[in-house]
Amino acid sequence: MENAPFIKQLSSNNRVVREKSLEALQKVLVSEPFMKSKQAQYEKLWKALYYTMWFSDRPRPQQKMARQLGELYSLYGTVGDNKSDDITLSDRAFLKFCRAFWKVITLEWFNIDRYRMDKYLLLLRRVFFNQLKYLQTRQWNEELVEMYITKVLKHSPLSGSAKVYNGIPFHLIDILLDEWERLVSKRDDEFEVEDEITDAEEIANLVKETPLSQFIEIFTDLRKDYIVSKGIRNKIKEDLLSDERLVSWGAIPVTEETAENDEEEQEEENAEDEPEAEWKGF
Structure with missing residues (x-):
């Protein structure tokens, strides 16, 4: 993944190049060397995938791309022991991949113009669904769910x-x-x-x-x-x-x-909204 051309191909403005790179990525994601990579590598990857979505035009291709990017998370359910009570290598890779998405989308959100907003809202929906789906595949492992909540959701979005x-x-x-x-x-x-x-x-x-x-x-x-x-x-x-x-x-x-x-919270909120009485002196 440290190979720069691979990253560039994912963010290419050529549709054929992007699709071939995305197909090759599926094997890389679940390879043991990449799953052991540091968080920074996952963030570089999602930055490239962000632009994969950026260059995807027209509604149908955008829907397909959002679905494909979201389903990358499901790949981790195809490796490792889904019935294990312990946190596996796949779980740790999944969490790093989750954190990478939310960090990139949080940093880039301001740069998304109104013409592209709909497809990124769809991407967020598909990614979130597939992150939940992986947790379901792991039979809602208590420790993994807690890690996802604290290290992913509460950490960023x-x-x-x-x-x-x-x-x-x-x-x-x-x-x-x-x-x-x-x-x-x-x-x-x-x-x-x-x-x-x-x-x-x-x-x-x-x-x-x-x-x-x-x-x-x-x-x-x-x-x-x-x-x-x-x-x-x-x-x-x-x-x-x-x-x-x-x-x-x-x-x-x-x-x-x-x-x-x-009722108490409503009263507090109403109090916040009320203008302060004018002070007329002694």
């Missing part, structure tokens, strides 16, 4: 840092439950699936077997942190935590205590 443009956490808030439902129901946004699960009760039971509540906790923590921008906190409350699916899936309980907390 959902860190609450002002350095992360709001568009990234906003989009994650928008897609989290949809992609989680798609994951357990085996639904595909582009193709028909014969064994797709459509029964709402069955989907709810399947979701209950997943660690969705741990992911929701990331957002509840962000909502309680008043250093985080008010826009993000409001969106979490209005577009995520108010979603009825969370209750039916058992990911968030509805209690009198939570209702009281909501």
Whole structure:
């Protein structure tokens, strides 16, 4: 991977060159030497893949490219022991590849113009889905899930840092439950699936077997942190935590205590919005 021409080919403005390089990359990603590479090598790779998407034009090729780039994460499910309780070499490579994507997309987000934004939103959706899919392939290994949450999501896209443009956490808030439902129901946004699960009760039971509540906790923590921008906190409350699916899936309980907390937070927010009374002196 240290070979510069290979990186340049992935970010070539020639479609044929990009596609051949992407095909060759699949073998490199799961090779033992590359899986043992340092984090910087993964970041160089994702910087090249970022431009692979950049030069992809027209809706159909963009959809195909977003899908192909997202499915690179699934390659790690084809090597190693998916039933192992220990963190494997594939797991560590997967985590480094995850961190690389979020770091690159966070740094480059400001440079994405409005004409290219839609395809990068799609890329983010496909990548996030396939990252979750790998965790599912690993049977939601507790240690791996915890590492993914702390070393990947909380490290960058959902860190609450002002350095992360709001568009990234906003989009994650928008897609989290949809992609989680798609994951357990085996639904595909582009193709028909014969064994797709459509029964709402069955989907709810399947979701209950997943660690969705741990992911929701990331957002509840962000909502309680008043250093985080008010826009993000409001969106979490209005577009995520108010979603009825969370209750039916058992990911968030509805209690009198939570209702009281909501009222208290609303009062605090209203107080923030009220203009200070003018001081007229003694």
